[in-house]
Amino acid sequence: MLDQETIRDIRKDFPALNNTRNGMPPIYFDNACTTLTPEPVIKSMDEYYMDFPGCGGRRSRHWFADETYMRIEGKPEKEIKGSRSIFKEFINAGNESEIIFTQNATHGINIVALGFNFRSGDIVLLTDLEHNSNLLPWQRLRRKSLIQLKFTESDENGCFELDKYKSMLEQDKVRLVSMAYTFNLTGYTIPAKEIIRLAHQHGARVLLDAAQTAPYQSIDVQDLDVDFLVFSVHKMCGPRGVGILYGKRELLGSNSSEEEAEDVIEPALLGGGSVGDSTYDSYYLLDPPERFETGIQNYPGQIAAGEAVKYIQRIGLNHIYTYVNSLNQFLTDELLHHFGHTGWFTLFGPKDPSMRGGILAFDIKRPNAPGIAEDLSERSNIMIRDGGFCVHSFINKQFGEGWMLPSPPSEHRMIYRISLYFYNTIEECEIFLEELTNVFRERCYI
Ligand SMILES: Cc1ncc(COP(=O)(O)O)c(C=O)c1O
Structure with missing residues (x-):
């Protein structure tokens, strides 16, 4: 477990934490959106x-x-290790050629969606809590009548229901399962290994969106036996604009293989860098990963991405998870203790913080509920997120479409999310609780 002294030292690595506004430091609780960047990463x-x-x-x-x-x-x-090899080890891929640099998780999902060899009517199965980045790419294919989309339904605590999922696989011939490994609204991590095992048993491939998993939990793609996996490096202390798409070697294609697996993905984008030779009539693609990395790449980002992995590995993902979750435990207990009984304060996802990593999202249904994030930022530089968290589909189902539009004060509501990382402290959590209580008081909620 990370102690306070270690955290104090770690904080010195983050220049943004030395910033002040109105004589106060920042309290950054928007890490699920993007994390702060430590000096070694900036330096590289x-x-x-x-x-x-x-x-x-x-x-x-x-x-x-x-x-x-x-x-x-x-x-x-x-004996110099490059970024690609660092990522290969980070997720325990079998081969460096399985690591494709992308712009972010969204980019990786789109590469799979656009490159997968769908047959008309194929079924793609998602959960009901997907980020827009793992919804819209599939919706577009559905609009073109290429695929059908089905959704698993989470239980009342936001947990995955394996039995219902199994029945869906038994009922329908699913071609691809594409799911968030960890939900960005609730912080809940799905039982991915079993989900993948069942999908494979029923002949479906699996894509995992690990955007909210990679920053906190170790991932072993070989143990999971996952077919594709994506994440964004900016959510784990890395530069913006770099992500990873992992794909099993046999699903990424090659020039030499005589017989290709049925589900080989084609590169969605083509051009310089991805091609070995071309004539006016033809071209041949390089082997992976180059065939998927076309055009001049974000080289400084890719280099710095390797530094980001080294940085968080020095701290240790298990330490990160335990520490961040202990802060979440503290915040959850305090918030539920003070506001859980009010009827206007509702947590999203499992009540038990140990099932929510570093994420804590809650709904406030009171007059004047929107605007609390701005207030906290203005008063005390506390940065939390509000809105629909790119999970509009789920929230619209819960609250009805248009819930964020102007409405009579009695109908006001807003969702807020705190997302923690290893440089956050218990003192910051205490200041947040105090300031939130002050805001509630000013708004006459308490
Ligand atoms: C679960 C999940 N998937 C995908 C994304 C998209 O990440 P990016 O914008 O880096 O592509 C996010 C971002 O918050 C996310 O939380």
């Missing part, structure tokens, strides 16, 4: 631009290009 990006801003891949073979290439692809003869 600066280093690229300052010292060797060349292109990567194998386009150019000169000093700057070699330096860039080495930091991403490594140099085994000098």
